[in-house]
Amino acid sequence: MVQIAFARSANGSIGSRPEAAPQPKPPNPKLVTPRGHLVLRPVHPGALSSASFPTAVMILSLLAGCGTPVSRLATTRVSLARPLPQTEIRPENISSLTEIGQLGNGWPSRPALTPNGKVFGLATALGVYLYSFPDLTLLRMLPSDTPVLTVAFSSDSALLAQGGSDGTITVVRVASGERLFQISAHPRGVRSLAFSPNGNWLASGSEDGTVKVWDLPSGDPRFSFGGVAYGYWGYGVRSLAFTPDSQLLIAGGDTGYVSLWGMTTGDEQPTLKAQSGLLFGVAVSPDGRLLASASSDGTVALWDLSRRTTLRILSGHPFGAWSVAFSESGTTIAVGAADGTVRLWQTSDGKLLATVHAHDGVVDTVLFTSDGTRLITASSGYSVKMWSLPQFKPLPLPFGFLPAMRAVAFSPNSSTVAAGSDDGFVRIWQTISGRVLELPPGSQLAGTPVIGVSYSADGQELAAAHGTADTVVVWKLQTDQPIAQHKLAGLRSMAFNPDQTEIALGAGDLELWDFTTGSVRQITTSSIVTALAYAPAALADKRTPLLAAGGDDGSVTLWDPATGGSSPFEGRHAGSVTSVAFSKDSLLLATAADDGIVKLWSVADRRLLVSFSAHSAAAMVVTFSATEPLLASGGMDDTARLWNASTQVGLGALPTLNGWVFGEDFSSDGRLLATASWDGTLRLWGISR
Secondary structure (H helix, E strand, C coil), X not given: CCCCCECCCCCCXXXXXXXXXXXXXXXXXXXXCCCCCCCCCCCCCCCCCHHHHHHHHHHHHHCCCCCCCCCCHHHCCEEECCCCCCCCCCHHHHHHEEEEEEECCCCEEEEEECCCCCEEEEEECCEEXXXXXXCCCXXXXXXXXXCEEEEEECCCCCEEEEEECCCEEEEEECCCCCEEEEEECCCCCEEEEEECCCCCEEEEEECCCCEEEEECCCCCEEEEECCCCCCHHHCCCCEEEECCCCCEEEEECCXXXXXXXXXXXXXXXXXXXXCCCCEEEEEECCCCCEEEEEECCCCEEEEECCCCEEEEEECCCCCCEEEEEECCCCCEEEEEXXXXXXXXXXXXXXXXXXXXXXXXXXXXXXXXXXXXXXXXXXXXXXXXXXXXXXXXXXXXXXXXXXXXXXXXXXXXXXXEEEEEECCCCEEEEECCCCCEEEECCCCCCCCCCEEEEEEECCCCEEEEEECCCCEEEEEECCCCEEXXXXXXXXXXXXXXXXXXXXEEEECCCEEEEXXXXXXXXXXXXXXXXXXXXXXXXXXXXXXXXXXXXXXCCCCEEEEECCCCEEEECCCCCCCCEEEEEECCCCCEEEEEECCCEEEEEECCCCEEEEEEXXXXXXXXXXXXXXXXXXXXXXXXXXXXXXXXXXXXXXEEECCXXXXXXXXXXXXXXXXXXXXXXXXXXXXXXXXXX
């Protein structure tokens, strides 16, 4: 039996626990030399804004169990400055800390095509990418300081509107990228946009449940309609459509009603209802005769728009129909469902023409090309695909995207950095060569988010915690094969004992797993163990390292794994503890919690030294530098912050970060800081020359 020695993870916390389900067998790991084409810039979280995070993660993960994960690295951005920084990150040089590398294009959101069929636009966490169509050559990237949730083109193909997760709307000229105007349109994320065919108005639908209409080209407000949606879980108004004569604006919301307004006076017309669920999509046929509404009850209703009567109900979309679109001829509609399938229906008689499993998550966008020969589909936060019709064959796309990154760790010699993401993959970035190794999940773990990663002391092994699968997997990196696996119901946290044989796992209680023998010891705790970290060095009166545990009740406890004895720290957080980390000498302990507070404790007497009001939302991670008295924290307020642990003074935030920071780690030489974000990127930071 091979004995494997694990050093502690820089971040003992695994953090929040999304929901997911197993997927089929993935491909073998591949070593990829990536090629990137995007401009290096600092950047934001997954395809859904903060208000929609709980439900979005639940739905996208629970329904992600139908397809085989595919490597996305060949078309994913990888950029890294050369040479690597040679200066340690210290409190006194923090002002020179800059982003020096990035893995990932950012997660994709909703695509759109210009009516003339010449430009393809894609909303992402980093901004909007514009490609020529159909050859898909990158024309330009329009960066954004907030995730772009949706895009739309004007009827003359001259203007692009983009809706941000912060409620802003930006309108630019397609040909030049010149900004026409930007407005703070809604207090919450903009989920849908539509230009009127006559070019006079732009309509916006928001997570706040309202629809607003803006005059063009001024951007002045024209109408505001409330009560269209409740705004629960960030669903809001996800779809808008104008009739071809621009006289009617139609919206679908989470009230389950189709709302209609006249554009001359803004008069609200009688609502339509034929379905029992939330309405996620509406579309009007090119001739203006038909209306389609897609519902969470799994149906699509076809309406005679002039008579406002239901023609037929199309059923059979598992877990709900989320998107709908008419072909240019109006004879076919495409419907995207929550189980990742896309169906084509004949509008004249409701005949099902084709079904394909398109994505491993909710298909929230379907889009026909103007000639009807291709269909574009998207699953926000995960993937964008294109299909040839009528064969429904996948077509290659020259861009790839990585989903949310939830965990990160440097190897002991700092030559590689590993990141775990929502698709179940662990990606290992070689900082010297720039190459990326991809470790796919097993058949029962595909699509289950990797919420914790850590290297062995010699860097030859790597452990990954799949939160929703309640499973920890140990990989042998020399062979790229898993060598040990363990399940624990309700897995919330993980930490490795630097004395080589034991992995501590937190759930309802504390479990100590010897992965070399398979033996398990259980320790009863008074709270759910949400964060764990072993001390990197044994204290003078202890032969083995101590274990710090954070609880869902805000408590922090120091455990002796050898005896099972415990000693609580004085005081507690007001919220659940999300992360714990020891200083390099094991004399200090830092904790983060979903109350946004970072606390620094004395390990010797369990005394609270200082509390930092670190983040305006949940603080998700803390980690110490291995060489300096430097502490980093990351949170759901889109910031990563640095602190001097000796003077207990804040040193500021990393520049222009606009994504939730779930993972952080310093390299062992103290020269690099890695951040893992929900925007689908792994970033490296160092001291610029």
